[in-house]
Amino acid sequence: MNTAVVLYTSDLRLHDHPPLRAALASCDRVVPLFVRDRAVERAGFAVPNRLAFLADCLADLDAGLRTRGGRLVLRSGEVVEEVCALVREAGAGEVHLAAGVSGYAQARERRLREALRAQGCALYTHEAVITAVAPGAVLPSGRGSDHFAVFTPYLRRWSELPPRRAAAAPRTVRVPEDIGSEEPPRRSAVTGTSPGLARGGECEARRLLTRWLSSGLARYEDTHDDLAADATSRLSPHLHFGTLSPVEAAQRARAAGGPGAEAFVRQLCWRDFHHQVLAARPEAATRDYRARDDRWRTGRDAEEEVQAWKDGRTGYPVVDAAMRQLRHEGWMHNRGRLLAAGFLAKTLYADWRTGARHFLDLLVDGDVANNQLNWQWVAGTGTDTRPNRVLNPVRQGLRHDPDGRYVHRWVPELAALPAPRVHEPWKLPAEERARYDYPEPLVDLTEAQARFREGRRGAS
Missing domain, CATH: 3.40.50.620 (HUPs)
Known part of the structure; x- marks a missing residue:
């Protein structure tokens, strides 16, 4: 045989x-x-x-x-x-x-x-x-282009491609009996994991997908940026380990239909977009996709600020909440990732590779394509068409956590502070601030933004 x-x-x-x-x-x-x-x-x-x-x-x-x-x-x-x-x-x-x-x-x-x-x-x-669509399956019209560098035209071409139909699992798999195997690893034998780490495996992935399609997909377009609502699919670890087929996820979401399905499939396309960039430019895992010649801050002060960021002690509650969620769950809300990464790369003006490495140390869904290239997008060295935009963590907190529930959950020392004050605790009177074991802001946002823009102008 x-x-x-x-x-x-x-x-x-x-x-x-x-x-x-x-x-x-x-x-x-x-x-x-x-x-x-x-x-x-x-x-x-x-x-x-x-x-x-x-x-x-x-x-x-x-x-x-x-x-x-x-x-x-x-x-x-x-x-x-x-x-x-x-x-x-x-x-x-x-x-x-x-x-x-x-x-x-x-x-x-x-x-x-x-x-x-x-x-x-x-x-x-x-x-x-x-991936749902293979890297290189769709290419720009221009001669010599081996990948899309801008997402919107990629999304358009990706959406036009006839999708492969997801295949069923086989009924029988015959394996030679005389082939030896090592003992499988056990989750319980792994030390140092995040306390709230999710469970893996195909059965769990399929259960989550079915539940998501029935109870979360319809409202996804309206709630996917709501930090406290936790209304994303949480399927990214399963897509990373391949316990869930992105082809099947897209197929079943499209069958469900509606604006939520369109928004969710768009995220699957965003994932494919970064895979096709990395396939064409594998060096982008460690080198700037679009070099800005940044003079990233170094030295003792910069190192202490980076450590405060890792510890969730920056003094900016929504950033700290995101970093603490990462440490506890090995996962972070997508909007939280954007805010935490932007704060490190542009507010602290620290090398994006430092942040990307920390994320990879903790993220259960951390992979080279999505982690590294999303970090580059946020840092302005990747495919972002607005590389110098700077997100204000206070405004972002007020917008995406208006009731303060996300901050209350992950920064419990501020749980007694109502919104909107919870997003700006440094504005409290000094005697009231003293009651909270929470640090003053690492940097002034206006000064940090000016420092970043000056640094990037000087680099270019």
């Missing part, structure tokens, strides 16, 4: 999984494989929150395979070496893989293809598994 290997990476599901479907159609037996990548650990991406969520995902994937007569094979080491070893062990003639977009993923696929070719084994990469 002929055998194929399916290498799982960021696609930890059974529903709508083109590599698995192709392998099952081509071969009698399939070995579903996940490699705990030592290179990922060395690069600092294997942080506690994502390791715990990953443990849930792998356990759920293995359980799903076992109900279909199969199982998940786990190995640890260098991906190329482990895949090649398993190909020899199983006598596999082909390997199937979801195409990645990061520089590391692209290099891994090249090395894997070369190594498998030397063994007489074919590698098949499948597009639009991690």
Whole structure:
């Protein structure tokens, strides 16, 4: 009997999984494989929150395979070496893989293809598994353009593309019995996780999607920026780990219809937009997409301000609330991300890479495409067409947390202060301020804005 290997990476599901479907159609037996990548650990991406969520995902994937007569094979080491070893062990003639977009993923696929070719084994990469639309599937009309650098025209072309239909999960997966596997990781064995970390796995992803479509989607357009309402889908960790297909999410949202569905699908497109940018410019993970020659602030004062930002002690309540939510849940409301990142990069004028690294240390949905390129967008070094805009955290708090409930939840020392005073506690009389264990603002907003604009003008 002929055998194929399916290498799982960021696609930890059974529903709508083109590599698995192709392998099952081509071969009698399939070995579903996940490699705990030592290179990922060395690069600092294997942080506690994502390791715990990953443990849930792998356990759920293995359980799903076992109900279909199969199982998940786990190995640890260098991906190329482990895949090649398993190909020899199983006598596999082909390997199937979801195409990645990061520089590391692209290099891994090249090395894997070369190594498998030397063994007489074919590698098949499948597009639009991690994204709804594959990077490069839509391109600008101009000659020589390999990606869209502006979102709105990308959205228009992306929306015109006929979507791939989501495939059902297979009924049966036959795995060779003599293939050994490591013990799966356990969430309980991971230390240092956020107390409010969500659970992972495809079953949980599908439950959340169904609940979201029935109870959250209709009001999404009106409430997605409401910090206290918590009215976003919270599906981003599942999209990152691939326990939910973005193709299926878009398909089911469109079927539900309405303005909320349009707004939600637009966010899926925004995710794809950054993936196609990174696929074309993998160096943007660490280098400015559009260099502004910024002279980011350094030195002891800057370091202390960055630490206060990380600790949620900037003196600006809505920023501090967002940073404390991040630490507690390993997740942050999208509007909170925008405000917290903008405050670091433009109000404190600290290097966006410092903030991006901190987010990656805690975010369960942290990935190179969305995290790094959203940070660049906020910092004005990415695809934002208004790179010098500066968001005022007080005005943003009043607008998106008008009742102060978001701040009250995450900054409990200010819970007794009603809105709008909770967004400007420094305006209280001195004797009243003394009753709250809350810091004075790190910087004056007017002075900080002038400093940023002067710094950027000087850099250019």
